[in-house]
Amino acid sequence: MKLIAGNWKMYNGPGETREFFEKFEPPSGVDVVVCPPFGSIGAAVASGRTIFAQNVHWAAEGAYTGEVSAPMLLELGVAGAIVGHSERRQYFGETDETVARRSLAALDAGLRVIACVGESLEEREAGQMELVLRLQVEAIGESVGAHDGLVIAYEPVWAIGTGRTATPDQAREAHAFVKSLLDVPVLYGGSVKPENAEELLAEDGVDGALVGGASLDVESFTAICRAAASQ
Numbered sequence: 480m481k482l483i484a485g486n487w488k489m490y491n492g493p494g495e496t497r498e499f500f501e502k503f504e505p506p507s508g509v510d511v512v513v514c515p516p517f518g519s520i521g522a523a524v525a526s527g528r529t530i531f532a533q534n535v536h537w538a539a540e541g542a543y544t545g546e547v548s549a550p551m552l553l554e555l556g557v558a559g560a561i562v563g564h565s566e567r568r569q570y571f572g573e574t575d576e577t578v579a580r581r582s583l584a585a586l587d588a589g590l591r592v593i594a595c596v597g598e599s600l601e602e603r604e605a606g607q608m609e610l611v612l613r614l615q616v617e618a619i620g621e622s623v624g625a626h627d628g629l630v631i632a633y634e635p636v637w638a639i640g641t642g643r644t645a646t647p648d649q650a651r652e653a654h655a656f657v658k659s660l661l662d663v664p665v666l667y668g669g670s671v672k673p674e675n676a677e678e679l680l681a682e683d684g685v686d687g688a689l690v691g692g693a694s695l696d697v698e699s700f701t702a703i704c705r706a707a708a709s710q
């Protein structure tokens with residue numbers, strides 16, 4: 480079964496979250512998760528759907544202002560977390576080491592994890608895609624191995640929020656490379672929309688999608704879930 484995860488980033492407060500879930504009826508035959516911002520987690524969990532956080536700390540508690548721990552998320556009814564999204568790597572100092580520590584703590588606590596990797600445009604153009612992916616994936620693999628609760632999201636940074644999607648061939652090649660390093664399901668992320676979801680999800684090794692912008696709208700997110708359910 481494919482996994483479709485909606486990453487809401489810093490959009491949708493509790494009121495908008497309730498409105499979304501009142502209308503959201505995903506099809507069967509697809510594993511659907513929604514990752515709202517922290518303030519909307521309570522409203523999202525109340526819907527009865529599978530909810531992930533967008534980040535999780537490696538300590539169970541402590542003096543870490545602004546962070547949240549895996550046991551706290553579990554107590555809220557959260558089932559998993561995104562870790563190492565490129566926006567966290569780019570703007571909040573997330574490193575391969577902190578991504579590995581967060582992933583390990585979350586999996587040990589019983590959360591599922593979507594750990595994100597992906598190269599920037601400069602890295603791709605400099606022929607460094609495989610090098611970058613290798614460093615990012617091996618850091619996670621060395622820390623947690625091919626854990627049952629772990630999924631990798633391949634998100635080329637140049638495709639995130641840009642409307643520029645990797646071609647199905649580029650996605651297939653990158654996914655095969657990631658799987659050669661760590662044998663876990665791999666989601667594609669980066670400007671996934673109802674119009675391109677079907678052909679991306681049809682590629683070998685594309686086990687689902689991490690959807691940003693198009694997950695905010697009930698109709699477009701449902702259409703992507705339908706495309707995954709029909710595979």
Ligand code: PGA
Nearest residue numbers: 639640669670690691692
């Ligand atoms: P996008 O974001 O679908 O808006 O490109 C994807 C992501 O950042 O996970």
